[in-house]
Amino acid sequence: MFQQILDPVGGSLVLSALSAAIPLVTLFILLGGLRMKAWMAGLISLAVALFVAVVLFEMPFGQALLAGSEGAAFGFFPILWIVINAIWVYNLTVETGHFGVLRRSFELVSPDHRIQAIIIAFCFGALLEALAGFGTPVAITVVMLLALGFEPIKAAAVALIANTAPVAFGALATPIVTLAEVTSGVNNDPRLNIDTLGGMVGRQTPILAVIVPLVLVLVVDGKRGLRQTWLPALVAGLSFGVAQFVAANYISVPLTDIVASLVAAAAVVGLLRVWKPAEAITTAETETTGAAGGAGGVGAESTVGGQATRHAAANAPGGTSRTGSGTGAGTDGPVRDGRGEVAKAYAPYLVIIAIFSIANIPAVKEALAQEPWTFAFAWPGLEVANSAGEPLASTTFNFNWFPAAGTLMIFAGIITALILKISPARALKTYAATYHELRWAIVTVMAVLALAYVMNLSGQTTTLGVWLAGTGGLFVLLSPILGWIGVAVTGSDTSANALFGALQVQTAAQAGLDPVLLAAANSSGGVMGKMVSPQNLAIAAAAVGMAGREGDIFRRVLGWSLVLLALMCLIVFLQSTPVLGWMVP
Numbered sequence: 001m002f003q004q005i006l007d008p009v010g011g012s013l014v015l016s017a018l019s020a021a022i023p024l025v026t027l028f029i030l031l032g033g034l035r036m037k038a039w040m041a042g043l044i045s046l047a048v049a050l051f052v053a054v055v056l057f058e059m060p061f062g063q064a065l066l067a068g069s070e071g072a073a074f075g076f077f078p079i080l081w082i083v084i085n086a087i088w089v090y091n092l093t094v095e096t097g098h099f100g101v102l103r104r105s106f107e108l109v110s111p112d113h114r115i116q117a118i119i120i121a122f123c124f125g126a127l128l129e130a131l132a133g134f135g136t137p138v139a140i141t142v143v144m145l146l147a148l149g150f151e152p153i154k155a156a157a158v159a160l161i162a163n164t165a166p167v168a169f170g171a172l173a174t175p176i177v178t179l180a181e182v183t184s185g186v187n188n189d190p191r192l193n194i195d196t197l198g199g200m201v202g203r204q205t206p207i208l209a210v211i212v213p214l215v216l217v218l219v220v221d222g223k224r225g226l227r228q229t230w231l232p233a234l235v236a237g238l239s240f241g242v243a244q245f246v247a248a249n250y251i252s253v254p255l256t257d258i259v260a261s262l263v264a265a266a267a268v269v270g271l272l273r274v275w276k277p278a279e280a281i282t283t284a285e286t287e288t289t290g291a292a293g294g295a296g297g298v299g300a301e302s303t304v305g306g307q308a309t310r311h312a313a314a315n316a317p318g319g320t321s322r323t324g325s326g327t328g329a330g331t332d333g334p335v336r337d338g339r340g341e342v343a344k345a346y347a348p349y350l351v352i353i354a355i356f357s358i359a360n361i362p363a364v365k366e367a368l369a370q371e372p373w374t375f376a377f378a379w380p381g382l383e384v385a386n387s388a389g390e391p392l393a394s395t396t397f398n399f400n401w402f403p404a405a406g407t408l409m410i411f412a413g414i415i416t417a418l419i420l421k422i423s424p425a426r427a428l429k430t431y432a433a434t435y436h437e438l439r440w441a442i443v444t445v446m447a448v449l450a451l452a453y454v455m456n457l458s459g460q461t462t463t464l465g466v467w468l469a470g471t472g473g474l475f476v477l478l479s480p481i482l483g484w485i486g487v488a489v490t491g492s493d494t495s496a497n498a499l500f501g502a503l504q505v506q507t508a509a510q511a512g513l514d515p516v517l518l519a520a521a522n523s524s525g526g527v528m529g530k531m532v533s534p535q536n537l538a539i540a541a542a543a544v545g546m547a548g549r550e551g552d553i554f555r556r557v558l559g560w561s562l563v564l565l566a567l568m569c570l571i572v573f574l575q576s577t578p579v580l581g582w583m584v585p
Contacts, residue, residue: 001383001391002063004459006466009056017467019056020460023049023451024489031534035551038538039440042447049451053458064454066382070397071453075446075535077399079135079492081406083441083539086128086136088434089348089413090143095430096420101337101345103147110272112280113150114217114229118236120144121162122213123265126240129163130257131356133170133405135491135539137163142543149282150220152544157556158216160531160540164564165209165240167493167527168201169248169256171405172360175493175523176201176253182501183519191516192505194253196585200520202248202256203583204571205527206241208564209260213237215560221281228277232268239267254360348416355408355415368403375399384457394456394498440547444538445491452490461486465500469507476511476576479504479518480525480568484561487529491536496526513576517584521572528565531557 009016026048030041046068053059053067093099106116121141128137138159145155168175173194180194191197213233217225226233243263247256337345358364368374376398384392401407417427435442455461464485468478482504486496504522508515530536537550546553574580 001385002059002457003385003389004387004457004462005058006387006459006463008058008459013463013467013470016056016463019052020455020463022052023455023460024485027448027451027489027534031537031551031554033551035549035555037440037548038534038541038550039443039447041550042444042451042534046447046451046454049454049458049460052460053454057458057460057463059458063382063384064458066379067384067453067457068450070379070382070395071450072446073397074453075449076442077401078404078406079449079535080438080442080445081404082133082409083135083139083406083445084434084438085406085409085413087139087438087543088431089352089409089416090140091430091434092413092416092420092422092427093345093348095426096422098341098345098420099144099147101341103144104337105342105345106144107148109269110280111282112229112277113148113282114220114225115232115268115272115277116148117145117150117158117162117216117220118213118229118232119265119268120148121158122216122236122240123261123268125159125162126166126257126261126264127353129166129170130172130255130261131352131405133167133174133494135536136405137166138536139539139543142540146544152546153549153552153556154220156540156544156546156553158219160536160553160557161215161219161560162212163530163536164527165205165212165244166257166261167487167530168205168523169198169244169253169260170493172254172356173198173256175497175526178494179497179501179519179523182498183505183515189505189515191585192519196516197520197523198253198256199249199585200516201523202245202253203585204520204524204568204575206245207571208524208527208568209241209244210234210237211564211567213240215564219560225281228279228281231275232271232277235271236264236268240264344420347419348412351415351419352409352412355412356405359403359408365403369400373400373402382457386462387459392457394453438539438542441535441538441542444550445535448534449490452495455489461489461500462503465503469503469510472511473513475507476513476518476521477569477573479507479521480565480572483522483524483526484529484565486522487526488533489529491530491533493523493526493530496529497523514584517572517575521568525565525568525572528561528568532561 007013007016009019023045027041027045030036030044050064053064054061106120109119110116125137125141128140142155142159145158146152176194176198179197183192213236217229217233240260244256244260247259251259376396379395379397382395384395386392465482468482469475471478482500483496486500487493490496500522501519504518505515508518532554537553541547541550541553575583
């Protein structure tokens with residue numbers, strides 16, 4: 001059994017931490033600095049992580065390879081298993097033209113791109129995050145925006161930035177559940193449970209929720225967008241934030257994002273019945289703006305063909321190809337869809353909501369968590385202990401093949417095919433095409449998760465965390481950054497909580513800080529890392545036909561990620577003082 005060493009490099013924690021950071025620095029330089037294709041950057045960084053693990057952290061080569069293999073497997077299941085099947089459901093609607101119907105129904109609410117960004121990327125994306133998480137909202141909303149006429153890189157940036165505030169409660173609060181599991185036995189604090197931790201996160205992320213829609217309209221249309229559509233952005237943010245706070249603290253932690261997204265969508269639609277922007281900004285008018293710059297904008301806009309063009313062409317049920325916004329240039333005129341077609345267009349998402357709701361009924365969920373529907377096994381040959389000699393739980397692979405979100409998505413796809421009258425052969429052909437479409441994203445995600453597991457099991461990640469924890473009382477400012485690093489690397493707030501949750505609580509005890517505050521800060525800080533995680537970048541790039549240009553998208557969103565992270569650091573710091581200390585339960 002390999003036992004981790006926290007200071008293997010010259011017996012120095014500082015040198016060891018700097019060494020542990022090499023794979024991460026390599027990944028970000030290759031992506032953001034050299035603009036290398038994400039799958040290549042992921043594989044190279046994985047090789048670097050293996051080198052650091054074996055040469056500097058003294059992990060046996062075979063154990064390091066096994067750690068990487070478990071990470072790659074986890075990257076495919078459950079993460080890619082969700083994304084692939086979610087995009088397949090979307091592709092089925094594209095095949096029949098019903099996605100075009102859905103697009104036009106959103107246009108009826110408002111043809112303005114700035115408002116569409118709020119409704120689709122923020123509100124609808126939050127609902128998808130609540131139900132599935134793990135990249136699903138980015139995968140679906142980015143192509144919806146593209147079909148509405150957004151430029152590819154702008155659609156990707158908007159979808160990624162919008163996928164922040166709801167992440168901590170994603171997949172029915174799986175990150176919070178995981179956080180409670182890994183922290184509950186650390187220092188016997190009875191407050192370290194799902195309800196209290198969920199309530200604390202619900203007193204941090206709602207503040208972000210107020211700001212994110214304002215950022216979206218700024219990204220879409222610059223200062224003009226902020227000036228003309230600040231009202232619906234503020235309504236969306238405030239209604240979402242208030243609902244998220246109320247649901248997390250007084251209703252149900254798992255249902256938090258479902259409640260918040262529906263309340264926000266209803267509030268914006270209600271506002272639009274009595275208010276309209278001074279002018280409606282559509283495709284041609286936003287393409288030439290420098291709007292996507294802001295804090296994160298670098299580089300010029302560009303339009304790519306191929307896959308993006310195919311996604312943007314949402315066919316009407318009658319077979320006529322429509323592109324762009326559906327009302328501007330490139331169409332045959334306004335299209336009026338019948339109620340039946342509109343109902344079919346919304347049916348896949350209603351089916352998804354119904355299936356996930358049934359699967360999460362306590363009795364059903366408990367039954368599906370048992371064998372043969374779910375089982376766990378030790379990863380063959382992988383034996384790792386932490387620095388205290390305790391075996392690591394992460395060497396156990398949980399295979400919940402039936403209740404997994406990706407499997408539920410397959411059921412949703414089958415029902416969708418029946419509703420839309422798609423033949424089995426056509427559905428299977430679309431499924432195969434979906435895999436081909438996401439082939440590079442699949443490589444990227446599996447490589448990056450392999451990197452994360454190598455870093456985690458070799459002790460690199462723990463060394464980084466312990467080094468940061470050595471700052472004592474100042475750690476309260478760094479606590480959200482630790483969560484950000486975890487999500488940026490793994491692409492998952494759940495994984496980041498599993499990685500650093502216990503460390504946050506231990507550090508809080510040593511530094512005289514509140515463990516509930518720091519544990520929640522790990523999850524809340526992590527949500528900003530989602531938009532710069534390589535797998536999310538790969539998913540967004542593949543969806544808009546920009547595979548290989550993930551670095552461009554990374555540069556577009558990095559600034560916003562850091563700005564929002566700085567805000568969360570300030571929030572957590574103030575919550576550790578009498579200024580906002582009253583917010584800690």
